[in-house]
Amino acid sequence: MSACDLPQDLIFEILSRLPVKSLVHLKSVSKPWLALIKNPNFISLHLNRTAMNPNNDAVIIYSLSLSQHHIMSLLYVNSIDNKPINLDHPLPQIFPRMDLVGSYNGIVCLSCPPNGRLITLLNPATTQYKVIQLLSTSYNLDDVYSVSVGFVFDPVANDYKIVVILHMNLELPREKIRVKVEVYSAKNDSWKMIEVETPFFVSRTRCNAILKGSPYWTGFIRDEEEVSGIREVFVLFDPQNEVFGLCPVPEYPEQFTCNEGPGRKIGPIPLKVVTLIECCKNGEILAEGTEGKLFLYDPKTNGVKDILIDEVRANSYKACSYTESLVSIEGMKQVGQKG
Known part of the structure; x- marks a missing residue:
C-alpha cells in the first residue's frame, strides 16, 4: 500500500x-x-x-557579529547540547540592520531602526517574508523623537497587526507628551492612525513582550503628584478594540529584581548579569553575563547552562519566544523570489 x-x-x-x-x-x-x-x-x-x-520550546536569538552583520539563531531550550542553530539570516542584503521586534505563531517581526521606516514579517521555518512600508505621511521625520514597534495578533479577526508608536520631539518631564500611533493590518494590507486617550512615552525601539498576542511596553505618563513629574506604567495594546491600556508597575522585593551590572541578582541567586534577555516558556531565563557570554538560568534548580554563539559583539543580543509554523501572510514571498 x-x-x-x-x-x-x-x-x-x-x-x-x-x-x-x-x-x-x-x-x-x-x-x-x-x-x-x-x-x-x-x-x-x-x-x-x-x-x-515541550521539545519544541524555542527562542529566536538575534545578535550582531564582530563584522557588524546580524545573526539569527534558533535555540531549543530543552535540547541537550544547548547549541543554537544558525538560520543564515534569510533576508535580502538590503536589510542588514533590521532589529528584532517579536514573534507570534511562527511569524517574526523585524523593524529597521531608528525610525522604523521598513518593517518585515518573516516565517523562518518556511523562509517566506513580506516587507511593509511605514505610513508616515502625516508628519516630518525630523520631528520624530523616537519610534517603537509592537507586533500583534487579533484572534477574533485572525489578523496580524503592527503597532508603531511615534513620539514627537519632547523633553521629559517639562514638555507635554505628544504621541502618534499607526496600526497596520496584514489582513487588509493597510495602515491607519488611531487616537491615544492618555499620552504616554516608551523609550524602547520595540515592545518589551508579547503575551497572548498583545504587545506590552514599560513606559511613563505625566503625573503632577510625583516629584519627578512622571510615573512608570505598563502600556498594553488591545488587538480587537485597537486601544491602549495603562497598568501600574508593581513593586517587588529587592531579591527578586534583575538589574544591570555585575554582582546583581536573578531571584535570590547572585549571578554576574549584564542583561536579562528573555524568559522562556519553561521558566528558564536567557541572560547575558560578563564578557558577552550568553547563558540559560533555571530558577527551579539554580542551574546555569552556557549558550555558545561564535564571534558575537557583547550587549547585542535580543531574543523572543518562538514556535515554528506553516502560517503565511497574504503577500509573503519566498526568499530569492523575484518581483
Whole structure:
C-alpha cells in the first residue's frame, strides 16, 4: 500500500506531527497533499500540536557579529547540547540592520531602526517574508523623537497587526507628551492612525513582550503628584478594540529584581548579569553575563547552562519566544523570489 492509498484521516494525523521543513518538501508529493498542507485547519492543528510539545520550546536569538552583520539563531531550550542553530539570516542584503521586534505563531517581526521606516514579517521555518512600508505621511521625520514597534495578533479577526508608536520631539518631564500611533493590518494590507486617550512615552525601539498576542511596553505618563513629574506604567495594546491600556508597575522585593551590572541578582541567586534577555516558556531565563557570554538560568534548580554563539559583539543580543509554523501572510514571498 502506498502513502497515497492510506485513509485521509490517517494521512492528516501523520502529517500534522511532522516538522515544518519536512512538510514544505512534502508539498510536491501530490496535489491533494499540497492542498492539505495549505489548508487553514491543518495549519492551525499543526501549530497547536507544535506549541504543546515541550521539545519544541524555542527562542529566536538575534545578535550582531564582530563584522557588524546580524545573526539569527534558533535555540531549543530543552535540547541537550544547548547549541543554537544558525538560520543564515534569510533576508535580502538590503536589510542588514533590521532589529528584532517579536514573534507570534511562527511569524517574526523585524523593524529597521531608528525610525522604523521598513518593517518585515518573516516565517523562518518556511523562509517566506513580506516587507511593509511605514505610513508616515502625516508628519516630518525630523520631528520624530523616537519610534517603537509592537507586533500583534487579533484572534477574533485572525489578523496580524503592527503597532508603531511615534513620539514627537519632547523633553521629559517639562514638555507635554505628544504621541502618534499607526496600526497596520496584514489582513487588509493597510495602515491607519488611531487616537491615544492618555499620552504616554516608551523609550524602547520595540515592545518589551508579547503575551497572548498583545504587545506590552514599560513606559511613563505625566503625573503632577510625583516629584519627578512622571510615573512608570505598563502600556498594553488591545488587538480587537485597537486601544491602549495603562497598568501600574508593581513593586517587588529587592531579591527578586534583575538589574544591570555585575554582582546583581536573578531571584535570590547572585549571578554576574549584564542583561536579562528573555524568559522562556519553561521558566528558564536567557541572560547575558560578563564578557558577552550568553547563558540559560533555571530558577527551579539554580542551574546555569552556557549558550555558545561564535564571534558575537557583547550587549547585542535580543531574543523572543518562538514556535515554528506553516502560517503565511497574504503577500509573503519566498526568499530569492523575484518581483
